Each structure stands twice: as C-alpha cells, then as structure tokens.
Amino acid sequence: MDVKEQLLNLTPYQPGKTMEEVKRELGLEKIVKLASNENPYGCSPSINQALMAELSKSATYPDGYARDLREVLAAQTGVGEKELIFGNGSDEVIQILARALLKPGKNTVMPTPSFPQYKHNAIIEGAEIREVPLKDGYHQLDEMLNSIDENTAIVWLCSPNNPTGTYIDEELLLSFIKKVPSRTLIVVDEAYKEYVTAADYPETVKLLKDYPNLLITRTFSKAYGLASFRIGYGIANEKLIRLIEPAREPFNTNSLAQVAAKAAVADQSFINECVSKNKEGLEQYYSFCEEMKLAYYPSEGNFILIDFQTDSDVLFQYLMKKGYIVRSGKALGFPTCLRITVGTQEQNAEIISYLKEFKMKQAI
Numbered sequence: 001m002d003v004k005e006q007l008l009n010l011t012p013y014q015p016g017k018t019m020e021e022v023k024r025e026l027g028l029e030k031i032v033k034l035a036s037n038e039n040p041y042g043c044s045p046s047i048n049q050a051l052m053a054e055l056s057k058s059a060t061y062p063d064g065y066a067r068d069l070r071e072v073l074a075a076q077t078g079v080g081e082k083e084l085i086f087g088n089g090s091d092e093v094i095q096i097l098a099r100a101l102l103k104p105g106k107n108t109v110m111p112t113p114s115f116p117q118y119k120h121n122a123i124i125e126g127a128e129i130r131e132v133p134l135k136d137g138y139h140q141l142d143e144m145l146n147s148i149d150e151n152t153a154i155v156w157l158c159s160p161n162n163p164t165g166t167y168i169d170e171e172l173l174l175s176f177i178k179k180v181p182s183r184t185l186i187v188v189d190e191a192y193k194e195y196v197t198a199a200d201y202p203e204t205v206k207l208l209k210d211y212p213n214l215l216i217t218r219t220f221s222k223a224y225g226l227a228s229f230r231i232g233y234g235i236a237n238e239k240l241i242r243l244i245e246p247a248r249e250p251f252n253t254n255s256l257a258q259v260a261a262k263a264a265v266a267d268q269s270f271i272n273e274c275v276s277k278n279k280e281g282l283e284q285y286y287s288f289c290e291e292m293k294l295a296y297y298p299s300e301g302n303f304i305l306i307d308f309q310t311d312s313d314v315l316f317q318y319l320m321k322k323g324y325i326v327r328s329g330k331a332l333g334f335p336t337c338l339r340i341t342v343g344t345q346e347q348n349a350e351i352i353s354y355l356k357e358f359k360m361k362q363a364i
Contacts, residue, residue: 006123013120019325028323034341034351035327036227037162037192037303041274041344043225044267047260054259062255069258072265073233077205082238085245086253090191090219090232095121097215097234100247101153101185102127109147110156111139113163113333115189118156127153137164137297137305141176148184155180158189160196163332163339165299170202177211185240186214191232192301194223194271195278201300205235212237220257222302223271224264229257278302281342288352292359305329307337308359315358322354 019031034040066086074081087093098121102108107128110118114134122129130147132140139157148155157176159168168176173188180186188204204216219232231253234241264270285304289296295307308315312335316328319338329337342348 039225044270050263085234089230090217093234100244106153108154160192160300164297165301169200196300231257284348
C-alpha cells in the first residue's frame, strides 16, 4: 500500500494502561488513575436521567447540526449559533483545522512541550512545523511571533498549557494577537478553561468580534467529566466556521454525547464544586512540594507537573505498584517530572504519602 510518506515514521497515539490491565498485571485490588486529567468526581448526576430518555432513539442518526446543544452553548458563551463547530472531542476540531488550512508549503507555529496533536496533525498534512520551546513552563510569545511569516497558516496557543498547567494572561495574549497577521489563524486551546481561577485569565470570547482570525477550542472531557463521550467544540466568527465546516465529518458527534453535554452545561453548580475541590487539591501538592523542596509549575488546570530530579519512569513504576497510575514526564518532554492529575482529597493524600516514601528511600 502506498500511504502518505509522512505517516511512515509517525507513531499513533499510545494510550496509557487501563486500570483493569494494571490490576491483572500486578495483582492489585485497588487502582487509582491520575494520568489522563479526568474529573475524579465524574459528571453531573443530572446527566444519567437525560441519557436514559435518549436511549430509545438509538436506531436513528444523531443531529448533525447538534441544534439543541448548539442553542444551549451559544446562550452560555454569548455567541451566535453559527459561531460554533462541534467535534469528537476538541482533538477533532484540531484535526479539522489542520485538514482545512495546512498543506505542503505552509507552516504552523506551536509551543513545545504542549498538546501533541498540533504537531501530529501538521505532520499528516505535510506542513512545516515550527516549535518554540517553553521557558520556565511558559509560552515564549515574542519568539513565536518571530517564527511567523507569510506562509504561516496556524499558530497554536495552549492556555492552560498541557503539561505544565501555566497560562497566558490577558495583557500578554492581547498584545500577541494584535501583532499576528490577519492571514494567520490563532488557535487558543482552552481545554482546561473551566478550572482556571486566575483573575487575569483572558475572556477570549470577547476578542472574537475584533479578531476574525481567532478560534477557541474547548472540551467536555475535563471539568464536565464526559471524556468517554468524546465531545468538544470550537468558537470563531461565522465566516471562519463556514469555511472550515466542509472538513468536518457528518454526524461526528453522537446523540448521547450531545444530550450529555447539554445536561452538563445546565449544571454549573457541579462545575463550581469541582473547581473548588480542585483548587484545594492543588494546595495539597504545593504544600508537599514546598516541604520536600521540589520544583513544580503552578497550575491552572486539574493536574500538576512536579520535578522529582529522578528518572520519571522509575517513579512511575514505583507508584503503579502502589496502585496509582500517573503520567511519566519522559513522553511529555520533562524526563525527571511526573504529571499528576488532581484527585480527591483522600487520593491526593495517599499518593503524596507514597511520593514521600520514595524520596525518603532515595535519601538513604
């Protein structure tokens, strides 16, 4: 088979081990997964009732326009219904953008390390990739601007950034957007937006009316607790959405996902509670890091990246034998770090006790 040349050396996404796999391999009764930034509190209880009512319609195709969800989300975000595009997770919105705008002869600018799907999709489309390294975990916006030229189709910003949890404040973002040429699409990935508590985090939706080359991506997989349903969305001006819509597959979001997302939007008290608990959980990790004199990145997401100054794969394996699955920093560009999803108060306390145990053994 003569597949695209750029696919030959491209590695498909490798998901982490499932809890059942780890249980079988290590003979453990209890496994806690804190590796994929899922919501440890699940999703709004109101979603189950909405899903039961939808199950009787399983023989029919979903609404390709996602009208009910579109209306609710437009009202919540304050945008027009035609300023939204839906995807099978925000990953698919990223794929749609790459498919619509990237090709050989074009280039795309992105921070690194960051969400790997920006680069992955650019490789598939044959575009040149221009990566700008983070500095102290933050985007280097001036260097990213300097990397843009007349052939730059997309510049990607991830705020809060995965895997560091750092964000771009309002002043820096606005200054950056003003300097980007109108021919270049600016994508602000806000997958963890709901968790942000920083006072100077920008209200990006308000910028859309002045910057038609801006698109925001968001997801229901994180704070809303709907990762298994795979649904996310993009927000941009109507003309831009109309131009990229043909790259979206028909019926790309299923009926159950649409119903679940609609019910999730309606229960903002659940989100507020999760955000509050997440902030308390982050404080548990900050206290631990300060006690143990470990460097970390202050996070506006539901995860924290901690530098243990040791081979992260070794620590990963140590924790897995204790029943905790986290994310080794090696695959993320931080070989001595772990990225740990903030769990419940009890989960955080237990994994911290194991991390202390590991550090104590190292000191002997």
